Amino acid sequence: xxxxxxxxxxxxxxxxxxxxxxxxxxxxxxxxxxxxxxxxxxxxxxxxxxxxxxxxxxxxxxxxxxxxxxxxxxxxxxxxxxxxxxxxxxxxxxxxxxxxxxxxxxxxxxxxxxxxxxxxxxxxxxxxxxxxxxxxxxxxxxxxxxxxxxxxxxxxxxxxxxxxxxxxxxxxxxxxxxxxxxxxxxxxxxxxxxxxxxxxxxxxxxxxxxx
Numbered sequence: 330x331x332x333x334x335x336x337x338x339x340x341x342x343x344x345x346x347x348x349x350x351x352x353x354x355x356x357x358x359x360x361x362x363x364x365x366x367x368x369x370x371x372x373x374x375x376x377x378x379x380x381x382x383x384x385x386x387x388x389x390x391x392x393x394x395x396x397x398x399x400x401x402x403x404x405x406x407x408x409x410x411x412x413x414x415x416x417x418x419x420x421x422x423x424x425x426x427x428x429x430x431x432x433x434x435x436x437x438x439x440x441x442x443x444x445x446x447x448x449x450x451x452x453x454x455x456x457x458x459x460x461x462x463x464x465x466x467x468x469x470x471x472x473x474x475x476x477x478x479x480x481x482x483x484x485x486x487x488x489x490x491x492x493x494x495x496x497x498x499x500x501x502x503x504x505x506x507x508x509x510x511x512x513x514x515x516x517x518x519x520x521x522x523x524x525x526x527x528x529x530x531x532x533x534x535x536x537x538x539x540x
Contacts, residue, residue: 337410337449338515339423341489342457342499343482347507351457351499352421354508360515363409365421366401367430370394391434399427399445406449417515424449429488433480447492454489455511456496458482 340348348365356362374383387394402424409418424446431438438446459478489496497514499507 336452338453346457
């Protein structure tokens with residue numbers, strides 16, 4: 330049985346912090362990026378119920394909604410750990426993000442929910458700070474708004490810090506600079522990066538490959 334020795338890196342942050350852009354850049358650069366589980370759940374709910382109805386279902390059933398996300402997250406993480414054991418895993422949010430959002434919904438999780446939320450250990454956490462402009466994404470099924478952005482950021486930091494994680498902060502900047510900063514952190518743990526030789530201490534890297 331092969332033992333996974335490669336780091337698991339988490340990207341977290343409030344909505345409209347540039348996570349998706351950074352994840353896309355890392356994917357193009359050759360990293361194994363795991364999609365945010367909430368997006369998969371929301372897409373499924375929108376297909377079954379429609380955007381407006383799934384918004385209402387989220388609000389009426391916050392615990393069940395976050396349970397679906399946690400189950401999807403556990404499955405996605407297991408699949409990622411089974412693939413390419415020699416490559417770095419990049420998670421767009423982790424189980425702890427789900428716990429933070431559940432707290433904001435003022436729901437009390439079950440013991441089993443907490444057990445699953447705390448069962449996976451991560452090696453690095455990159456916290457992306459909010460970008461200056463907030464983009465409403467209600468048409469895609471998301472429910473966050475500008476008013477909740479700072480509360481989400483505060484709760485995410487609190488949950489990770491409670492579990493003893495060091496947060497590597499990435500301030501708002503250009504997509505290229507964000508990629509440079511992320512690679513500098515990621516490459517502290519692994520030498521197998523497709524861009525490792527190009528990063529170094531100077532943080533000079535070529536632009537990401539385009540598919």
